[in-house]
Amino acid sequence: MPNTEAGSAPTVAATKAAPARTESEPTPPVPQDADVPRNRRRALLEVPLPQPASTPALPEVVLGIDLGTSHARVAIVQDGTPKLIPLPGTNTTDLPALIAVNGTGDLVVGAAAQTEGQRAPRRAISGLKRLLGLKPRSPQLRWLAPLLPFPVTTDTNGDSAVEVRGRVISPTLFTAMLLRELKHAAATHLGRKATRAVICAPTHFTDRQCAALREAATLAGLDAQRILIAPAAAALAYAHGRGLARKRVLVVDLGGGGLQVCVVQVTGDDLEVITTGGDATLGGMDFDARIAEAIASDLSEQGVPKPDHPLDWAPLRTAAESTKVALSSREQVDVTLPSGTVPPINRERVEALTADLAQRVTTVVRDVLESNALSPQGLDAVLLVGGQSAAPLVRRRLEESLGVSVRDDVDARGSVALGAALLGQGLLLAKAGKPAATVSEVLSSPLAVAERGGTLRRVLERNTRLPATKTLVLPTVPGPLELALFQGAATQASDAEYLGRLTLNVERAGEVELHLALSVDGALSLEATLPGVKRHAVSLATEHLDDAAFDALIARSPLIPEPERRPGGVLSGLKKLFGRR
Missing domain, CATH: 2.60.34.10 (Substrate Binding Domain Of DNAk; Chain A, domain 1)
Incomplete structure (x- = not known):
């Protein structure tokens, strides 16, 4: 019998190969001459044609997204394990949360915005997430405005926005562009589209701010299956696979744009939020600002004037962040800037500059516990996550204040996205009637x-x-x-x-x-x-x-x-x- 490729029409009766047929040639009729018996003609008509090989259904996926103020990340669950997705063409999973207007007047985000900001600081904006969903009369905005590295304006809807090179940029549009980049990274990694997501938000976000986040997701072509508070996501990532039974966990999430505190009770993959709290005006960017001011003072002693425009501080803030990160594992680092060099900065100096900020972290944490009649001794684990959590001073002050050790077996930077992906997988399993991870939340503010x-x-x-x-x-x-x-x-x-x-x-x-x-x-x-x-x-x-x-x-x-x-x-x-x- 001659070999045939899967999906090709079978040769029913032939003694030699038939010539190839082109698209323009008519399909040969079924034999109808008198030499072919009627029952054979019927048999020829009833021979089933082979079907194309079926492609196995790809497993559904829900993205887990951490929209941090400094960086954003996306994760998925593969074979039961949550994994961060690298950005296309890179080895990093961190998408810089920046937006810029490039030389041709187009808006760019991520690494492209970072590059543009290095060329021309006034073209790039960081920390814009802090304005998401805020109106000009917002008390939150009144507290934040003096801390922001850019002037605030309003868009045509009367929402808070920023202006760069004559273009008014809304935080909702910026957030949508970040989400679109993360969605693209996931599609590139998976080889197919992914349009559903669990997106994390700060504990202090109001209903209006969460609505703005959902709007941004829609603009990015994403279906937000759920908005999840970030520290709860981190707790879910920590609990995954540990088989915990009624364990009470404190999560302190000190990210770039704010401090979030959450106490949860974990049983297996089920998580129940007990209480939340935090400080929207205390984050890694505020630590960076202190270091940037110190670098500017060192430069001024060499005759370099301090920047007179908020956006011109960007190179100093970038140097400050790099210095801060390096000092988390070293005692002293050199600081090099386009505008000149300054003496090396050591950890002792930085800790002195930021001691009051670290103390504020511990005060907020104690307030959250005490306002709910919770004691540190009743905690089974303390997690410290977020970019600023790497600072030794913060960890030291927290351990001194609570009298308990902070765990170091959690991914401080990736746990939020990983936990969101786990909940996304849980939503899929629950839909299929299977056991799944659950998160029960509480109202963060009245x-x-x-x-x-x-x-x-x-x-x-x-x-x-x-x-x-x-x-x-x-x-x-x-x-x-x-x-x-x-x-x-x-x-x-x-x-x-x-x-x-x-x-x-x-x-x-x-x-x-x-x-x-x-x-x-x-x-x-x-x-x-x-x-x-x-x-x-x-x-x-x-x-x-x-x-x-x-x-x-x-x-x-x-x-x-x-x-x-x-x-x-x-x-x-x-x-x-x-x-x-």
Whole structure:
């Protein structure tokens, strides 16, 4: 029998090879002459043609993404093991979180932006993630603005942005470009597209900031399956394969743009967040700024003036970061700059410059523990992750403060992306009805509504287990009803993060029920039940408000502050204990 290639038409009856047939030649008819019996003709028609060899279905994949302020990373789970994905054509898994306008006016991110910044510092921006989802009146922005290495402006939507060479760049666009680069790296590595991801966010991100992160993912062509707080992801990576049973773990994530603290309880691959905290104004970039200032002072003694524009500090900050990293394993390093050389810098000097920052780390950690009646002695493990975690001073101060050792068997830089990939794999397994890793989170900061006068009435408290629901009853009269929603620990509207304005048209007097729902990752959705109207979905208007419009909105609140009450004995105390007045 002659050999045939898989997928080619069989030779049913032939004594010699048939000549090759071209696309233009007609398909020969099935033999119909009288010499061929009818039953044989039927047999010829019924001979099954061989099917093309089937390609085995490729396993589904969900990317795990760590969008750090200084660097971003992407990971996947292969054969049950989480792995960081290298960037195409490189040996590194770290994507520099920079954006720049190149010589032709195009926006570039990552290594290309880094190169552009070295050529012309005023063309590149770092640390832009800190502005994601922030409006100009944001209290967070007020705290951050003096620390940022660039001036802040607004885009056409009224959101915080930066301007580079006449181009206004929004943090959402920047984030989308980073995500697109990570998606491309994953596709190159896998040899196919990957469009689903678990994306990590800081613990302090509000609902508005997480919404901006989801928008950036959509712009990048990614489906954000879940937003996961970064320290919880690091804990998941640590717990993977260890078979832990009801172990309480403290995670301190000191990255480039902020400090995040999280206490979790781990059982196997199931993780339950107990509490979170942190400081959005304390990160590796703030350590770099101290060292950069010292380098600038050394240069000024040689007659080199200090930069007079925020973006011109970029070479000094780059040198400062390199110095800091080198000093994590050495006692002294040389510093070389395009503008000149300075005397070597030693670890002792850097630790003296940043001692108060390291102390702030320990203070925040202790506050998170004490506010939840947790003691260091009740912890089974302490993890220190994030780029700044490599600083010996930070580790030393943390161990001295807690009286316990910090573990060193965790990937301090990659654990967040690795943990996110593990949760992504868990989502796939759960969908298939198989045992999978789970993460149960809590609300990181409370939700509140504004009363007339600007005081805030709490609706959902910090550390509320997610998912969660709450119904707020509002007495109303016919006409428009407006209510402002906020997030944060502040008691006054002016000091909290404004989420948006809810507007309802009420046709009949009575009570309006506002139903708030938080998803497993804290995404807020709203529904309302009006007098004579069925329950229906409603949304927040999130446009920027100037001071006059903001004050007017607060003044129109249907909620009137309850008057101060005099102590009313045991009954009054019981009512307060159970949240009633």
